[in-house]
Amino acid sequence: xxxxxxxxxxxxxxxxxxxxxxxxxxxxxxxxxxxxxxxxxxxxxxxxxxxxxxxxxxxxxxxxxxxxxxxxxxxxxxxxxxxxxxxxxxxxxxxxxxxxxxxxxxxxxxxxxxxxxxxxxxxxxxxxxxxxxxxxxxxxxxxxxxxxxxxxxxxxxxxxxxxxxxxxxxxxxxxxxxxxxxxxxxxxxxxxxxxxxxxxxxxxxxxxxxxxxxxxxxxxxxxxxxxxxxxxxxxxxxxxxxxxxxxxxxxxxxxxxxxxxxxxxxxxxxxxxxxxxxxxxxxxxxxxxxxxxxxxxxxxxxxxxxxxxxxxxxxxxxxxxxxxxxxxxxxxxxxxxxxxxxxxxxxxxxxxxxxx
Amino acid sequence: xxxxxxxxxxxxxxxxxxxxxxxxxxxxxxxxxxxxxxxxxxxxxxxxxxxxxxxxxxxxxxxxxxxxxxxxxxxxxxxxxxxxxxxxxxxxxxxxxxxxxxxxxxxxxxxxxxxxxxxxxxxxxxxxxxxxxxxxxxxxxxxxxxxxxxxxxxxxxxxxxxxxxxxxxxxxxxxxxxxxxxxxxxxxxxxxxxxxxxxxxxxxxxxxxxxxxxxxxxxxxxxxxxxxxxxxxxxxxxxxxxxxxxxxxxxxxxxxxxxxxxxxxxxxxxxxxxxxxxxxxxxxxxxxxxxxxxxxxxxxxxxxxxxxxxxxxxxxxxxxxxxxxxxxxxxxxxxxxxxxxxxxxxxxxxxxxxxx
Ligand SMILES: CC(C)[C@H](C(=O)O)[C@@H](O)C(=O)O
Ligand SMILES: CC(C)[C@H](C(=O)O)[C@@H](O)C(=O)O
Numbered sequence: 072x073x074x075x076x077x078x079x080x081x082x083x084x085x086x087x088x089x090x091x092x093x094x095x096x097x098x099x100x101x102x103x104x105x106x107x108x109x110x111x112x113x114x115x116x117x118x119x120x121x122x123x124x125x126x127x128x129x130x131x132x133x134x135x136x137x138x139x140x141x142x143x144x145x146x147x148x149x150x151x152x153x154x155x156x157x158x159x160x161x162x163x164x165x166x167x168x169x170x171x172x173x174x175x176x177x178x179x180x181x182x183x184x185x186x187x188x189x190x191x192x193x194x195x196x197x198x199x200x201x202x203x204x205x206x207x208x209x210x211x212x213x214x215x216x217x218x219x220x221x222x223x224x225x226x227x228x229x230x231x232x233x234x235x236x237x238x239x240x241x242x243x244x245x246x247x248x249x250x251x252x253x254x255x256x257x258x259x260x261x262x263x264x265x266x267x268x269x270x271x272x273x274x275x276x277x278x279x280x281x282x283x284x285x286x287x288x289x290x291x292x293x294x295x296x297x298x299x300x301x302x303x304x305x306x307x308x309x310x311x312x313x314x315x316x317x318x319x320x321x322x323x324x325x326x327x328x329x330x331x332x333x334x335x336x337x338x339x340x341x342x343x344x345x346x347x348x349x350x351x352x353x354x355x356x357x358x359x360x361x362x363x364x365x366x367x368x369x370x371x372x373x374x375x376x377x378x379x380x381x382x383x384x385x386x387x388x389x390x391x392x393x394x395x396x397x398x399x400x401x402x403x404x405x406x407x408x409x410x411x412x413x414x415x416x417x418x419x420x421x422x423x424x425x426x427x
Numbered sequence: 428x429x430x431x432x433x434x435x436x437x438x439x440x441x442x443x444x445x446x447x448x449x450x451x452x453x454x455x456x457x458x459x460x461x462x463x464x465x466x467x468x469x470x471x472x473x474x475x476x477x478x479x480x481x482x483x484x485x486x487x488x489x490x491x492x493x494x495x496x497x498x499x500x501x502x503x504x505x506x507x508x509x510x511x512x513x514x515x516x517x518x519x520x521x522x523x524x525x526x527x528x529x530x531x532x533x534x535x536x537x538x539x540x541x542x543x544x545x546x547x548x549x550x551x552x553x554x555x556x557x558x559x560x561x562x563x564x565x566x567x568x569x570x571x572x573x574x575x576x577x578x579x580x581x582x583x584x585x586x587x588x589x590x591x592x593x594x595x596x597x598x599x600x601x602x603x604x605x606x607x608x609x610x611x612x613x614x615x616x617x618x619x620x621x622x623x624x625x626x627x628x629x630x631x632x633x634x635x636x637x638x639x640x641x642x643x644x645x646x647x648x649x650x651x652x653x654x655x656x657x658x659x660x661x662x663x664x665x666x667x668x669x670x671x672x673x674x675x676x677x678x679x680x681x682x683x684x685x686x687x688x689x690x691x692x693x694x695x696x697x698x699x700x701x702x703x704x705x706x707x708x709x710x711x712x713x714x715x716x717x718x719x720x721x722x723x724x725x726x727x728x729x730x731x732x733x734x735x736x737x738x739x740x741x742x743x744x745x746x747x748x749x750x751x752x753x754x755x756x757x758x759x760x761x762x763x764x765x766x767x768x769x770x771x772x773x774x775x776x777x778x779x780x781x782x783x
Contacts, residue, residue, distance in 0.1 A: 155626065160620045160621060164621070190547050190548060190551050190657055190658055190659070191548070191657075192546060192547070192548060195546050211588060212621055214585070217623050219626065219627050222591070225591055225592045225593055226591070226592050226627060227589060227590070227591045227592070227627075228589065228590055228623050228625070228626060229570070229587060229588065229589040229624055230587075230589075230622045230623055231585060231586075231588070232567060232585065232586045232587070232588060233583060233586075234583070234584055235578070235581050235582070235583045235584075236582050236583070237581055262671075262674075264506075264514060264516045265516060265520070265568055266567065266573075266584075267573050267574050267585065267586055268575075268585055268586050270511065270584060271575050271582060271583075271584030272584065293675055294674045294675050295708075297653070297675045297676070297678050297679040297682075298678045298679060298681070298682040300679075301546055301547075301657065301682045301683050302682050315618070316675075318618075318649075318650045319650050319653045319675060320653070322650040322653050323653040323654060323656075323679065325654070326653075326654040326657045326658050327657050352651075
């Protein structure tokens with residue numbers, strides 16, 4: 072049965088990097104991968120065309136797809152939109168919510184070839200391999216009530232940080248299961264010394280633990296987690312946390328690997344349908360200049376093949392090809408260092424295709 | 428007029444480190460500083476004695492003081508207390524709220540003698556000097572409604588992230604004024620692409636900007652701020668943000684200096700009354716072992732002398748003495764490195780007194 076893949080280039084460098092990833096997908100098709108690939112608009116580019124960051128036609132295609140590849144959304148062009156519901160980010164948040172993509176997996180891995188690109192001392196990041204599991208369809212991102220309103224003669228802004236037991240349990244199970252397949256250590260991050268919602272979070276994690284006796288569960292306050300990531304990131308195996316803390320910690324973790332231009336991510340729902348995207352953003356400052364790093368997006372294709380399409384063979388071939396071009400010393404500007412050759416987005420895509 | 432200082436040792440290493448700081452205060456008194464020093468209980472130690480983390484007698488003394496020196500609160504001993512209102516942290520939060528200490532100033536400075544202690548490459552942190560201004564009496568820490576309750580047959584935890592215009596304006600002015608006295612750059616951190624409360628935050632900061640034409644205001648999303656702190660911390664001068672984001676970012680920033688055992692902080696109210704404490708926590712794992720670093724607490728005394736007591740001369744003398752012992756190669760275990768001499772808490776206090 073032919074599987075459907077929807078490619079959503081998005082904004083900024085999105086179109087350039089997804090173009091390279093699509094070429095890799097085409098190469099997989101040429102070697103027998105049975106998929107059908109379509110494109111649609113999301114984010115600022117969708118707003119410009121349809122007046123909506125997530126047009127109905129895009130959402131319909133997304134629902135019908137087995138997997139989605141997203142570039143990135145957002146940029147200064149749309150930052151001034153007063154109406155938050157029209158912002159590019161709402162396209163992304165709408166996809167997550169409407170498809171129920173509650174489990175965001177963000178690996179923070181240091182590529183051996185790139186350890187020196189980290190701002191941390193090489194010995195602290197060499198061999199680093201953390202998996203951050205972020206809840207993606209709840210928490211303060213979606214909590215009600217929310218808004219800005221007048222109270223006692225002045226305006227007040229408010230949002231609600233809310234989680235139910237079942238939401239916590241669902242993401243907790245994903246994290247425990249991942250930990251079972253990895254180093255068997257799970258660190259749950261909360262702020263249970265201040266926030267009631269995270270007291271419940273901690274309680275549910277503790278309740279799940281006996282069902283996964285081979286996994287060692289620990290708890291850490293979010294401020295300490297931010298410190299420990301900076302101090303000694305290799306102490307972590309799998310981390311699990313809510314939407315907002317996950318946003319902050321996964322970006323910090325990705326950056327400290329020095330490999331942020333290389334890191335893919337997956338957002339999965341209960342039926343295994345997934346959206347795949349690079350960890351980095353839309354980088355509007357370098358958009359259209361053929362200099363963005365397409366490797367995180369290409370590796371997102373590999374992650375998609377593994378997690379949503381059950382094609383580990385193709386995934387491995389892509390990862391192998393990426394490893395080869397790095398070994399050959401090719402680098403886009405973001406990961407360039409002395410003794411390597413700086414290449415363009417397209418050249419990098421060409422090189423991966425050749426090595427594939 | 429004799430000024431009153433209240434010392435609150437707290438929990439964990441708190442008593443050891445405030446003991447050294449108190450000796451420095453006594454040395455200042457011996458040289459003519461006209462202050463009266465008292466002690467009281469707060470946090471877990473207060474709970475053990477009075478059943479409350481912030482007993483009325485402590486709060487009364489705190490209100491009557493011109494300045495407060497706090498060690499640290501919290502520890503595993505009290506982590507299992509079901510009732511959040513009895514936890515040690517509530518003592519700290521209660522002091523902040525009752526005294527109106529809305530402005531938390533957290534310098535992240537790399538001591539030249541300690542640059543190699545950072546997990547970041549030395550060139551990225553040498554000379555680092557960031558001031559993080561964190562709002563301390565509002566935001567999600569204090570927002571109502573909050574709690575855990577049953578809804579539709581399951582429990583739900585919730586907290587409210589809320590700021591009014593006047594709260595934002597008040598902390599914004601503190602940050603702009605600090606920026607004027609420093610490098611004239613202010614970065615306001617929010618999540619205005621997702622959270623309404625921070626849209627209002629950004630709007631108020633923008634509205635204040637024309638009143639401080641010599642300060643360059645920028646905005647950054649919190650996830651990006653966490654990344655930029657790791658990538659290139661020296662790009663920042665003053666940062667201003669809400670209570671929760673400030674908790675996370677200030678700890679990350681403190682850790683990346685490599686000097687976290689050295690960093691003081693101030694929490695000020697509108698009348699200049701202040702509470703001073705080290706950035707680090709109560710470190711229960713090393714409590715009672717005479718090995719904690721007392722320098723952040725000693726430097727908190729210096730900060731107190733400067734900001735609340737108008738005694739820059741004494742402040743400078745203390746800072747000079749601390750610089751001298753570092754130059755002499757004395758280090759507590761947390762900041763020890765090759766070629767330096769590891770000393771105890773008490774020895775470090777002795778050395779500062781001698782150099783004073
Ligand atoms: C673009 C933004 C809404 C989004 C988020 O905050 O989730 C991004 O930062 C991410 O982490 O995917
Ligand atoms: C102990 C805790 C309540 C406190 C906070 O979260 O504010 C601490 O982390 C701090 O930053 O002073």
